[in-house]
Amino acid sequence: MSGYTVHTIPGSPFGRAVLIALEEKGAPYRLAAVAPGTLRSPEHTARHPFARVPVLEHDGFRLYETQAILRYLDRVLPVPPLTPADARRAARMDQLMAINDWYLFQGVANVIGFQRVVGPRLLGLTPDETAIAAAMPKAHTVFAELSALLDRQPFFAGEAFTLADVLLAPQLDFLSATPEWAVLTADTPHLCAWLERVRARPSLEATTWERVAARAAAA
Template sequence: MSRTILYGTPGSTYVWSAQIALAEKKIPYEFAEVAFGAHREMPHLGRHPFAKVPAFDHDGFVLYETQAILRYLDQVVPTPPLQPSDPREAARMNQTVGIVDAYFWRAAGPGIVGQRLFAPMRGLAPDEAAVAAAVPVVRTSLAELDRLLGERQFLASDQLTFADIMVLPIVRYLQLTPEASLLEPHPRLRAWSERLSARESVRKTEPLLARKR
């Protein structure tokens, strides 16, 4: 029998993205929690030498980097597809995932969500300078994501893709911070978040910290 293990820290946006994809594919898996801090130690470093989450094991095939995990899942379990067949839609999906990795997560993750939600959990005061530095990048990212979404139901295609799966966790966390106001000029993006949040794959994998207070 096939065995699938997802290693991750609860609350991580990238871990949540992998969980959403597994749920969409209806792939049974074990979740192996990696406590905060343990990602920098063995045995996790043996799975991910760059000390990040998630890591993934499918019958002894160990993989890291969320994009690689999602693409692998889409190949081994092709239904439902999470990548468009149309070349332009696929390119738009890849562009959106690139925005996440290069700009949006780097600013919204450590810069805003990390300071507003995670720092207080560790007894630390938010670094307001870090928040202020992140806001312009997040503002630009949201404006561009809203433009790319347009009047569609999903970000890159007429179906759910990696683009939606990678963006949604960051938006959801951002909506729990005072900087949620950055979403106010983008009603289409807010409506997209509400629609996706109602999906079974999102509801069943939703971290406690991401739930509306």
């Protein structure tokens, strides 16, 4: 299969998850960078009516929503598999992907990550300490649950790297750049060990913010 194009903002954790999946599959792809201030442009809303990223285009087929894209890629590029064959492990993977979207990102990463990283780095904004403090109770709850679900396993759904790790890795790597990371992981050393383990994968190394930005600039 060929002809993969990923429309995303360099640095987007959701966009990075799609790139990680393509790297894991060894599939060639084209990165189509989207400028942060153009999400509501007619050009982009024609691709994504809700003005978000990423969007995947594949041989005339267009798809948005990160979970849908990841599952599509795992179906059309079945080797190596990123979904467990075991029904319970697959269900745990699905649960963790939902935790990422509804609890880790919403109210945690989209607040702390924006205030500490995106706002200062891209927009020149000063972090809103009140907003960060308000997000911390939910963050502690999310991190405690992620730690409990990971337990002492190598990866979130068991022995194998799955779509749960693909989706969670960019969000947690993003948050690790904030001072809140040390507080949130003080009692979860195995969560930190998991992050170091997945960071060492070629797919993570190839999709850092810096490398994706450089690839976008060279396109």
